[in-house]
Amino acid sequence: MGSLSPAERLRLARIALQDRGIASPELLAPEILRSWDRCLEAGLEPHRTPEVIHVDEAILRQARERYEVTRRLALAEMHNLYHQISGSNFMIALGDPDGMVLDTITDDTFRTTADAKNIRAGGLWGELSQGTNALGLAAGMRAPVTVHGAEHFFTIHGGLTCNAVPIFGPTGDVAAVLDASSDCRSRQRHTMALVKMSVRQIENGLFREAHRNDLVLIFHTRAEYLRTLSAGLLAVDGSGRVLAANRQAEFFLQGLPARPGHHFAELFRTGFNQFLDEGHRRERVRLEDHEGSSYVVAIDNLRQACPIHAGKERRAPEAKARAPVARADWVTDFVAEDPAVAAALRQVSGAVARAVPILIRGATGTGKELVARHAHRASGRPGAFVPVNCAALPDSLVEAELFGYAEGAFTGARRGGARGLVAEADGGTLFLDEIGDMPVQLQSILLRLLDDWTIRPVGGGARSKVDVQLVAATNVDLEVAVAAGRFRADLFYRLNTVEVELPPLARRADFAAVARHLLRAIDPGARLTDAAVAALAERPWPGNIRELRGVLTRLAIAAGVGGVIDLADDGGTARGTGGPGAEATLERAVIDRVVATWERTGGNVAETARILGVTRNTVYKKLRGRPEASSR
Structure with missing residues (x-):
């Protein structure tokens, strides 16, 4: 049955399933075959409409x-x-x-x-x-x-x-x-790659959350990748004992004992105490492992995890509080060549030097969270940056989410209770995103916090004072919301002590720099031609930077790892990249690139996958989409 197309193989497999109640090994992918077998063993019938049970x-x-x-x-x-x-x-x-x-x-x-x-x-x-x-x-x-x-x-x-x-x-x-x-008719072949990227981001967040009181080493062989998804994360305690490593850290340190219970000294040639001393003096440290690989390393949570080194910080806390200007190397993860954006950053740096609240306005996708993170770095605060999506806070648990709770405070409360988001931001920055969408009944809770910055866990416990830099962001016209009774005027005036507004992407003077910066984060080896930048710049970009990142991701997938993106080559079709015609163009480009590489390697699937930086399964799927395959 090797000459059958994937669609025909699946059609025959369905007939065998529905007419004879069997799963055909020669017609199905292994994981689908095993799943069908389990369903048949459980007595499920493919024609039956299953009831979807919803819990209360x-x-x-x-x-x-x-x-x-x-x-x-x-x-x-x-x-x-x-x-x-x-x-x-x-x-x-x-x-x-x-x-x-x-x-x-x-x-x-x-x-x-x-x-x-x-x-x-x-x-x-x-x-x-x-x-x-x-x-x-x-x-x-x-x-x-x-x-x-x-x-x-x-x-x-x-x-x-x-x-x-x-x-x-x-x-x-x-x-x-x-x-x-x-809907399978609108199937998009790049979706899996995007889902995987999102999952890695979530996993890294879970890693940081689990080790927020431990040293977290962020490292990569190349400095420009340090704050990307390809960086390794290694958690160690104050004595240098390894607590955990993410999958990328295990990849970098393969052959070395990067497992819980082992020690920093078993991985790297620099002594642990010397490493900590250098970490207090510099933003980034160089390390070499025992296999000879060299890394650029940044350290999170250094003050909390190693209090005995607190006196060795680069500057005294008082000097940090007075520093009004951010260092140039703090602006590393976004572009600020546009005059309006540069002015916003100067305002933010001045505000955090005085520890006053900041309100960031701008349409969805303009980079409000990036500016908030810049504010955190510019403040020099040793604590964590804690983002809170105000629109996603559950009404019934908002106080527990913000202020923490004692053990047994409510049904489902975790053993030992929880600190709460405000406590996590103590000594750092609390970022209230989508503040304009916070329900009115919850705004009074936030206002109470801003009055004295003291918190008390739900269900008991003593009150404690916190030191937090507050940054809020919204795409809502708060003046209109206040007039309509949807937002408290007293809260609005507390939040907008310093207010900055980010321009939409279509109005930014540094569009080319933004596009190339985003592409470097997606695929450092890929390149946008001037013609491609000009074509992209013609679009209105209602989704702003977030939309541009999505489009560049799809173009990078189409071009292959390290490819050149030149939209002028397709006769202008890709100028409307978001439309259905362009989606077909992108998919066709992906298939053509895979087929060309496959033919150049003499039909070697493994070598094709290696050259393009994809899995063999991806190569097989793209080969099925070539014209001669789909016509069989």
């Missing part, structure tokens, strides 16, 4: 509380992913390790479909209830999986294409599953 609100609430940290990190990333996936008829879902849907973000077109009504919070999508589906399968396999169309066990789910990736916690357990599902 109390059980859903308890599940959300159980995975509160993962949810907080994932919801922010889900919004980013939502803006990166272009087109319509799609949804993004977060599931727990057992296949219960915790949260969804749904496109308006998809929201009205029968599938959307079933894939909602509280729904159980484990394999034994809903058959072969990506969310349930990814958790069980502990690996990314795509289930396309008729690969779903139940016929009724055959109109969906689902891409799901497990999210691993710092201990190696599956913490959740992130899924992007769409």
